[in-house]
Amino acid sequence: MLRSQSLKWSKAQGTPPQRFSPRSEQLPFHQHYIEPGGAQEGFEKWKQLLRGNNKEAMEKEELNSLGDMVEKYGACEDVVGTGAHGTVWLARRKAAKGENGKECYAIKCFWQLPSEPKERHSSRLKADFSIARELRHVNVVRTHELFQSPGDRFCKAMEFCAGGDLYKLVSSAGKLEPLEAACFFKQLLNGVQYLHEMGVVHRDLKPENLLLTTDGTLKISDFDYSECIRFGWEEETHTVSGICGSEPYIAPEAFTDDEFDGRPLDVWACGVIYMAMCTGKLLWNIAKKDEDSSYAKYLQDRRLEEGFRPIESLPQDGCGNVLYCLLDPNPGRRITVSQILKSRWVRGIQVCNDVGED
CATH class of the missing domain: 1.10.510.10 (Transferase(Phosphotransferase) domain 1)
Structure with a gap:
């Protein structure tokens, strides 16, 4: 089966390829071209929501103070998604010697809802992790680790998907x-x-x-x-x-x-x-x-x-x-x-x- 080419083009290259391109001469083969940064809209809304209260910077500093986490997955750089249960950060791990480029990971930090007791919140996330960590399939996001931040928030390290949702x-x-x-x-x-x-x-x-x-x-x-x-x-x-x-x-x-x-x-x-x-x-x-x-x-x-x-x-x-x-x-x-x-x-x-x- 055909795989898509990497999405890397500049303005000098002219108009980028269409999002989806059926190959008429070889149907039903096709290619997808999904521009990286599919979560940018959510990121901008999150930035507006937090503007002026420094909450994002505090969370980022808290996460990046975890030496083991930064060593494994890289420092958290930007918020790339928000949801009902928490925020998702993009982390980039520096390439080891002999590797090309950087590895990207998603770090999801969970919010504890006011209506959910602390023990129930903890047990629910641990149960979620115990299921997700065992799953290995190309069409399932890989979950790597569950850990707690210095502020006692649960965070999960996952595979990063650059095309958004x-x-x-x-x-x-x-x-x-x-x-x-x-x-x-x-x-x-x-x-x-x-x-x-x-x-x-x-x-x-x-x-x-x-x-x-x-x-x-x-x-x-x-x-x-x-x-x-x-x-x-x-x-x-x-x-x-x-x-x-x-x-x-x-x-x-x-x-x-x-x-x-x-x-x-x-x-x-x-x-x-x-x-x-x-x-x-x-x-x-x-x-x-x-x-x-x-x-x-x-x-x-x-x-x-x-x-x-x-x-x-x-x-x-x-x-x-x-x-x-x-x-x-x-x-x-x-x-x-x-x-x-x-x-x-x-x-x-x-x-x-x-x-x-x-």
Whole structure:
């Protein structure tokens, strides 16, 4: 499979290549060109938020006082992302003798919410780390270490993805090209299949938690709500409970059932994400027919011969039937990730990277 060229060009080179370039003479091969600094918008907002209170400088100084951390991952330089749970810093480790360039890492510093007791905050982050550190797959962000700052804040060292996240890409582009969306979708499925095989459900899949490299490799991140549903010595999976994640991506059974299989939740989210990539819009705000007219219309139209317009309007042959199975409101009938990957449509999708363990 073809890999993209490194994104390094200057004004003297003229207009940079398009974000996504299908190679018509060799279809279905393609290349991604995602400009580094995909998180710049969030960085600027963060800078404005902190302007005048020196909070950012204090956090940076605190992190860079950790000699072991700086030696392993480099000094923290800039904030490259913010979220509900903390801030993400870019750290660059100086190249060792004989190495070329610098290695980049993401250092995520977590906030303790006022409503969350300290012990619960600590146990949740440790549980998240215990799951994430065992994961080794090209479509899952690599987690290296969990440590505490001098200010007693938990921080996590992770693989850095210079292309930003899928949310910012879709927002800036409006919507993605069909082949581009399909490539990201299959990479997402490959990552989710690996998680489920490892006995892990993510429970918060959304574009903000899907990071990108500059050559278009998609990586699943943020395991704050993930759960282990099967340990290595077990054959049967455990059910999960409760509502977590972002409402537009949560499957309907989470709102109605006390306990449920966590894997169909991830499958449902994959379907909503794919439609968001293709249309640039969310299908609905919440999968509750009594509260969301768009979701109620989907439930009605999926049973009709003419179908649900957003799905029927997709250009790829064979994708509609798969999406209806993927977004089946009955989790017992919902298609599994393995079945999706075996479908004729998804088998025909060419991804831009080799899928496998790192």
